Every structure is written in C-alpha cells, then in structure tokens.
Amino acid sequence: MIRLAPLCAVASSVLALVVGRSPEDSRNVTQCEENMKKVGVFIAQYESKYRHYPASLADLKEPALISGDCVKFLVCPLDRSGDPCSYEYLHPVCGDAQPQDSISLYDRNAHPDGSRCVLYFSGRVAELAEAEFKHALAEQFARDREIIGDEIVKAGTAALDPALTARKREAAIKRMRILMELER
Ligand SMILES: [Zn+2]
Numbered sequence: 001m002i003r004l005a006p007l008c009a010v011a012s013s014v015l016a017l018v019v020g021r022s023p024e025d026s027r028n029v030t031q032c033e034e035n036m037k038k039v040g041v042f043i044a045q046y047e048s049k050y051r052h053y054p055a056s057l058a059d060l061k062e063p064a065l066i067s068g069d070c071v072k073f074l075v076c077p078l079d080r081s082g083d084p085c086s087y088e089y090l091h092p093v094c095g096d097a098q099p100q101d102s103i104s105l106y107d108r109n110a111h112p113d114g115s116r117c118v119l120y121f122s123g124r125v126a127e128l129a130e131a132e133f134k135h136a137l138a139e140q141f142a143r144d145r146e147i148i149g150d151e152i153v154k155a156g157t158a159a160l161d162p163a164l165t166a167r168k169r170e171a172a173i174k175r176m177r178i179l180m181e182l183e184r
Contacts, residue, residue, distance in 0.1 A: 014115065014127055014128065014129050014132075020113070021113065025078070025111075025112075025113070028076075028077040028078045028111075029078065029111065029115070029117065029127060031076075031077050032076040032077065032078060032086075032107065032111075032117045033117050033125045033127070035073040035074070035075075035076065035087075036087070036105050036117055036118075036119040036125045037119070037123070037125055038070075038073040039057070039060070039070065039073050039074065039087065039105060039119070040104070040105065040119050040123050040125075042060045042070045042073075043060070043089075043104070043105075044123075046059065046060060052095070053091055053092055053095065054089075054091075055091060056089060056091075057070075057074065057085060057087065057089045071084075074086065074087060076107055076111075076117070078107075078111040078112060079107070079108075079109055080109075080112075081108075081109055083108070085108075086107060086108060086109070087105050087106065087107065087108060088105070088106055088107075088108045088178070089104065089105050090102070090103060090104055090105070090106075090171070090174075090175070091170075091171045091174075092104065092121060092171075093144045093147055093148055093171050094147050098121050099121065099143070100120065100121050100122035101120055101121070101122065102120065102121045102140050102143075102144075103118045103119070103120060103121075103136060103137060103140055104119050104120065104121050105118065105119035106118040106119070106133070106137075110130055110133075114129060114130045115127050115128065115129055115130070115133075116128055116130065116133045118133065118136075137178070141175045141178075144171070144175060145175075148171070
C-alpha cells in the first residue's frame with residue numbers, strides 16, 4: 001500500500017501536463033517514446049552480440065553492428081538544443097541483474113511543458129513530470145550506489161573482474177554528476 005501513493009502522484013501530474021497539450025506536441029511526445037523503444041532495441045542487439053552493454057550511445061553507431069540507422073532515433077522532436085543526441089544513457093551497474101524498473105535512457109532536456117520520456121531496463125517507456133523524474137532517478141542512483149559499494153567491498157576480499165569494477169565505478173561517478181546537475 002505504501003508504494004501506491006507515489007504512483008498516483010505520477011499519474012495525476014502527467015495528466016495535468018497532457019490536458020493543455022496541442023495535438024502536435026502529443027504526436028511529438030509519442031515520437032519521442034517510439035525513438036526510445038527503438039534505441040532500446042539497438043541496446044539489446046548490442047548486448048546480445050557482445051555480451052555486455054554499450055558504454056555509451058556512440059557504441060551503437062558502428063555501421064556493421066546492427067541493421068538500420070540508430071542515429072535518426074537519437075533526436076527528440078521536442079528538443080530545441082540542436083544537440084545530435086537528445087538522450088542520456090545510463091549503463092546498468094549490475095548487467096542483466098539490474099532491476100527491471102531502472103531507467104536506462106531519458107530526455108537530457110525536459111520537454112517544453114516540463115515532462116521527460118524515460119526508457120526502463122525492461123523495455124517499457126513512460127512520460128514523467130519533472131518532480132517525479134528527479135525522484136525516480138535519485139532513488140535509482142541511491143540503490144545503484146549501494147550495489148556498487150557492496151561490489152567494491154567484495155573486491156577487497158575476493159577476486160573480481162577489474163574491468164567490470166572500473167566500469168561500475170565510472171557508472172557511479174556519472175550518476176553522481178547527473179544528480180548534482182539536476183539538483184542545481
Ligand atoms: Zn523527448
């Protein structure tokens with residue numbers, strides 16, 4: 001029961017945004033979600049080929065890797081920044097064991113009405129209002145930091161792949177930087 005309250009809050013705050021939205025903006029949000037689903041498929045294809053997740057979205061641009069052009073799915077139609085990639089990618093800190101409700105991709109810049117689309121590790125996409133987005137990311141980063149902390153402690157007593165540990169540490173540093181930017 002405790003977990004129901006935040007879910008209701010998410011539903012109502014996104015609804016408030018949707019009510020005042022033009023048909024064009026609605027289509028653009030749908031397009032953004034479709035982009036994310038496509039990028040999620042590319043990430044899955046990369047993982048099945050290399051048995052590890054891409055370090056960054058740039059890894060998906062290898063022409064021989066996947067059929068189709070990933071680049072055209074990397075720009076959100078509501079992103080006015082002119083950046084060739086609208087999305088921030090979060091490398092999973094524990095591979096396939098990453099919780100399915102972790103966010104793996106999100107709009108780096110909020111849409112003009114303050115919402116952001118997110119792709120979950122499960123492949124599901126959703127649109128979140130800004131407050132809910134920040135809350136979800138902060139919770140996820142706190143959880144990831146616990147996982148990374150445990151791994152580093154274990155590394156002191158048992159043999160652990162050093163490259164994996166380095167990747168996890170990089171992922172943790174990136175997450176802390178993102179949180180600091182969001183909290184500004
Ligand atoms: Zn978007």
